[in-house]
Amino acid sequence: MNRMEIRTDLALEARESSPGRCEKEEGVKFDESFDEKTGIRVTTVRVLNEAGAAAIGKPVGTYITLEAQSLEQNDEDCHRQVSEQLADHLRGLVGKVLECGQKAVEKTAPRILAVGLGNREVTSDSLGPRVVDELWITGHLESASPKINGIIPGVMAQTGMESARIVRGIVAEMKPGLVIAIDALAARSVSRLGTTIQITDTGIQPGSGVGNHRHSLTGETLGIPVIAIGVPTVVSAAAIVYDTAQALSEMLRRSAGMTDAADWIEEQSPTEQYQLIRELVEPSLGQMMVTPKDIDERVAQLGHTIAEGVNIALLGAEE
Amino acid sequence: MNRMEIRTDLALEARESSPGRCEKEEGVKFDESFDEKTGIRVTTVRVLNEAGAAAIGKPVGTYITLEAQSLEQNDEDCHRQVSEQLADHLRGLVGKVLECGQKAVEKTAPRILAVGLGNREVTSDSLGPRVVDELWITGHLESASPKINGIIPGVMAQTGMESARIVRGIVAEMKPGLVIAIDALAARSVSRLGTTIQITDTGIQPGSGVGNHRHSLTGETLGIPVIAIGVPTVVSAAAIVYDTAQALSEMLRRSAGMTDAADWIEEQSPTEQYQLIRELVEPSLGQMMVTPKDIDERVAQLGHTIAEGVNIALLGAEE
Amino acid sequence: MNRMEIRTDLALEARESSPGRCEKEEGVKFDESFDEKTGIRVTTVRVLNEAGAAAIGKPVGTYITLEAQSLEQNDEDCHRQVSEQLADHLRGLVGKVLECGQKAVEKTAPRILAVGLGNREVTSDSLGPRVVDELWITGHLESASPKINGIIPGVMAQTGMESARIVRGIVAEMKPGLVIAIDALAARSVSRLGTTIQITDTGIQPGSGVGNHRHSLTGETLGIPVIAIGVPTVVSAAAIVYDTAQALSEMLRRSAGMTDAADWIEEQSPTEQYQLIRELVEPSLGQMMVTPKDIDERVAQLGHTIAEGVNIALLGAEE
């Protein structure tokens, strides 16, 4: 059975689900490092061209992923280390998209608009609003540089508008040089929930985020660079079904030597499997998500960690 | 002593504080009615021209005020009666600004943007956000008419932007035919706190609202009509000082026959009085506000009452 | 494969997971009715003696379950129908435990203590606090009968105390005649999340509830009858794994005719399966829960529905 086409917003996972295809491609480059002291793993996925984008199913651009199991704990020191790493990588990416060195952020982008996507009233989708709540807002201070603005546009059920259109209107009015969008993401693997942060210069794509944005928020649609910061907070319940099927197939092959049965399971087309399993397991599974038991506390902490990272990157850089 | 120039956002109170001047003017017309059954008093102040505007200190336009002591109570029936009255007057004003009969709202303004001004995190300033939270949002529904959009722009400390600019950007992007802005107001008299609703077609003026907007939100600045709905939730503590001085002066004159002392108090210039009293009473008084003891509950109920009124006016009109 | 011993707080599900055992027993009686008009299914499980308790894994007592798919929708009429049904059954159970007719509630139990168990800060565990927030509290009103008191004791991480001990202290001080405890539950089947309400006269058992109470809250420990009202809001992620394994085993048997493989899967002991699957699927699965995507909204609505039911049962009974 091929790993099913269950949605993931992480480029890291998109690569994992189709390793064969990606390795053959010229268009995707990977880079990984692990810091034993902090326990933070940094993976950079670079999608170089359309061939790479087709192989991995993500647009051309850079995807930096920070993983730290320590984010599960309520340990201030660990969170600060992650904030600082995040600040470093964010500053690097800002420098890159503005085509200037890191020191020149305030000159090239005198105004930055931070956008907290998602729904404040839905715990698993509230990361974006929480981060913007804690940012150092300087947009109204004469002497500040860069000037940071923040907006929490709300979701369509609250506003009747795509958040992308609200942002577009504000961008046209305020003319910032850069948008930084923060959003809660859907992952494929539960081990990534609340332990992974992705930064990318490709912006927000349609269909991404916990709330499934319909429109994109990218350099193309806004006319200025868009950096997106995301943390996976949910996995679809269907993912557990597929993973279990794959695990059972491996069990049958390895432990019981029942190759036929394993083959049969793996040969089922995704659609057949989905239908059968859905029918047999639970018709209501599609409405369900998998989330950490302590999601409320986790989202609050992560909001703080990311806000700190952005604050350091934009305003706290002492070089 | 003249009634001091303490700020009020209510046209009704602006009139009260300068009755002599206004009566002489041709430019201001008043209309008042009281319904004994519901206990709701409706006052309409029409500022007809610049002379009237100068006399009353409020821009040319219509100001409709609903007063109901019953709003103090947690009585669902009373609140519903106020919602219905509010809906009636709002529909009338919408019809007027769109230069069409009441029936034609959905044809002339197929899209209406409701704006919840103020700060959700500050109880006395949270009315606007609370109302927009409870509106029936239809802007994203294909078949709805009129299409209602809602936005809670936040305050400058949160966004680094004037809420007026955020609204301007969204108006340019979404092209609604009408803005309805909801805001908490400052009043002059504590008896009006939480018992009065003002509807006006003049929009939001600089310096108005609990949070003191710096920029206006009017037909002139947005290019489309702006109706504002406001409820006073605070009185400045200084108002109590002035009122007490006036009361004492009357006491000295009436009860003690000490005309000289009364005259002396009244002859003090506002500035002298302010300096003396401030010094004698409390230097920190300027940072203080007067508010009902149950402001938290009161704001929650009023938010519900006004949202219901707007919902009925825009979507619930069966004629 | 036997259905695994995954925890459920619902007597209904305990029965389903061991149908064979229960049917043979004399000690458990079932009763089911379905109202086509309202779409509400009512199942009564009566555990008559220790043999029945052993068979079903739940203490001796009565368990009434209301199931209504309509609870998934935000439809006020459906919720009201459920509130009224809940009120009826609750009144019946109160009458039974106080050994009096329904009319005599206020005479026999002049004081009732409602206890909102769980953690207000954790969405899936916040049902109890939300219900008590909305109850009509009459305990301090001289003329009220019955007198309703309410307490939200908090969870151990917040108070450092078992909620059972807090309740015991208050019961000793206030001497109510009855405790009604409201709690969020763990279910076995995702189709029951947010659509099922269980009322029981057996109180709260150790290990039950989303927050896993360590101590019981029962007639035995408090010295007065305890009625518990619960709604399942989470399913352990492990449940999905087991259900998928069972579904696959059925698929292999039915569709592929691979009886051996199906048998092999079913023959694995629960422990072996758990180890293997956990290892193959996700080591972090144990920290995960499955919950509806709209859990925040669902819990808010259910809190309202149950509060209304309790209010009608205790104070709104017009006979």
Place this chain on the structure above:
Amino acid sequence: MNRMEIRTDLALEARESSPGRCEKEEGVKFDESFDEKTGIRVTTVRVLNEAGAAAIGKPVGTYITLEAQSLEQNDEDCHRQVSEQLADHLRGLVGKVLECGQKAVEKTAPRILAVGLGNREVTSDSLGPRVVDELWITGHLESASPKINGIIPGVMAQTGMESARIVRGIVAEMKPGLVIAIDALAARSVSRLGTTIQITDTGIQPGSGVGNHRHSLTGETLGIPVIAIGVPTVVSAAAIVYDTAQALSEMLRRSAGMTDAADWIEEQSPTEQYQLIRELVEPSLGQMMVTPKDIDERVAQLGHTIAEGVNIALLGAEE
């Protein structure tokens, strides 16, 4: 005019309003110190006997008041300095009431119950709940010493019970050696709002607190020592009226030489004044309170500052 009998929960203010009486008494001792570096003023009022209690209108005991204008600002360093001073004085008072040295807290009172009085839903009354939310709770940890428990009992409208009775029930069940109650207070002077912290070993008296407790929470009623920590968050609007009358009387005497009028104002009995002024000023004034404009933010910060002080005093003492 005598300073009117407007309620204050601060012993400091009770002394100020009757300086003549107190100075003559043997039963009240004052002690004041001011630290120029931190800007914190510490005043200790010791009511030594019943004569002192009658003079000052507060029970026999010790009242320590910390005043710092810096608490108005959102400055972390200032708040930490206050937390540390608070910790010092609290530790001293705990040592005194337990009749042991400061080092022996954990031996004499192995269990301490922190009580967050007031109403979480009413901003100006929410200090107690906010503090207990942030305490380090150790009551359930085997090895912790002292064991800290926390309870937020709610207010009578929420529970139907006096919070004093809830606390009494829990004290009987948990048998702590000490209660520390935290509450929002009413002050007489607006300059003290949010800038003053009072610690006392006399517990909570009937009629005190923003929510006006009806029952006391004292060593006498609970059988164990009760230390109360309070911060004034409101002043009654009537206080402004009286202060203004007094200021005007002084103005008439000093600036205008109108001794008769000043005398007349001061000769009015409190009741006459209250009637006249209330009538002339505003009948609804009694329902109003004076509070800082930024009360929401102020209460949040103070909750944090006090929680930190209590945490340091009870668990952070390294000697």
